[in-house]
Amino acid sequence: ESRLDQEAIRILKANDRGGFTIPTARLYPYQWNWDSAFAALGFAEFDRDRAWREIETLFEAQWPDGMLPHIVFRQNDPDYFPGPAIWQSNTEPPSSGHSQPPVTASVVLRMVQGGDASDLERARPLFAKMLAFHRWYHEMRDPDGTGLVGIVHPWESGRDNCPDWDIGMDRIAVPDDLGPYQRRDTEHIDPAERPSTAQYDRYLTIIKFGRECGWDHVEMARNGPFFMGDPGVQFILMRADRDLLRLAELLGETAAQEQIGRWLERASAGCQLLWNPEVNAFCARDLRTGEFSDGITSASMLAFYAGAGTDEQRAAMAVHAARILDQVAFGFPSFDPAHPRFEAKRYWRGPVWAIINFLIVDGLNEAGETQLAERIRDDTRRLVETAGFFEYFDPQSGEGIGGSDFTWTAAVHLVWGS
C-alpha cells in the first residue's frame, strides 16, 4: 500500500458515521445519495461487508414510491443548511425531497463483478429496491413518457451551480415570503468557490414549492418552478438501466428484464432531445420552454458511459473532449473553458471533479477512446498527488478547493489504484 492509499483509507474510515459515510465533516454532515454509492466502491477495496452496508443504509431512506432521496438526515446537524426542518419530508428517516444521479445499480454491479457468490447474494434483496428506484425516475421524472427524464432542482443533477441550469434558474421568481435564512456552507468554504446568494434564493424557492405540495412528484414535474433535461442524470440512468438488466440476468430476475429493456429503448431515443445542433453536442435543456443551454459540460461527456447517441454524435463529442482538454492543465473541467460563463474555482462552473472523471474514463475506455481516457485518468492522479483528496480542483492551477478529506475523491483513488 502506498502512502496515498493509506491516506484514502484513513479518510473513508474518518468519514464513517457507523454504517453510512458523510462526504466530508462540517460542510456535508449527512449521508448523500451518490456520494454514498461511490463511498461503497472505495470500501469494497478493503472491507466488502462495510461496502454493502453503505448501500443498505442508503436504501433504508427509500420513499414508499421508490424515490431514493439525495440527503438522508439521521440527526440534526446545525453545520448544514437546509436541514430536515426546511425539507419536511415526512419520512423516517427524514430526508430531502428529491433525488440525485442514480449510480447505485452500476455500483452494485461493479461490486458483484469484483466479488464472489456471497456478493451476488448480498445484492439479491437490493434488486427490487433498485428496480423501484429506476421505475420512479422513468415515471415521475418523465410523466409524458418522452424517454427523457427531467430534474426538478439543480441539486438533483448533483452539479448544483453548473451554467447548465442558468436558463431554468433565471425563470424562477423568488417569492416575497421566502423569508430570511442563514447559509452555513459559506462559513466553511470561501464563498468564491460556492454558489451565489441569488442561486440559493432560487434553490430555496424550489424547496418551498415542494414542501407546500407535499413533495407531489407529478406536480413538481408538471408545475414546479424548475424542470430541465440533464445529460448527466439521463446518461447515468441509461447506464444504470443497462447495469440493472445485467444484474437481473445474474440474479435470475426474469420478470423485470422486459421492463428494463423497454426503459432502455425509450431512453436511447429520448436522449436525442438533448442533442443541441447549434453546439453539435449533448447539452442541458429547459423542458418547459425547449430552450437549450449552449455550453458543453463534463456531464455531456457521459454519452460514452451511456453508449448514447449515434456513432457520428459520439465522434463529435470526442473532438470536443480533445479540444477542451487542450485548454486546461488538468481535465476534465466541469464546464467548457472557452465559454464566457466558465469560472475556474466556482464549484460546478469549471472545476474538475474526480468522480465525474471516473465515469467519463469508464465510458471512453468502453468506446475505444483509450488515449483520451488515459489522459483524464492521469490528470486525476496528478491532481490528487499534488493537491490531496479535495472535493474539486482548479483545472488551470491544479489547486485543491472546496472540502478536504473528501470521501468520493478518496474512493476513486482506491478503485483506480496508485
Ligand code: DGY
Ligand atoms: C450542497 O449543499 O451544496 C449540496 O451539494 C446540495 O446537495
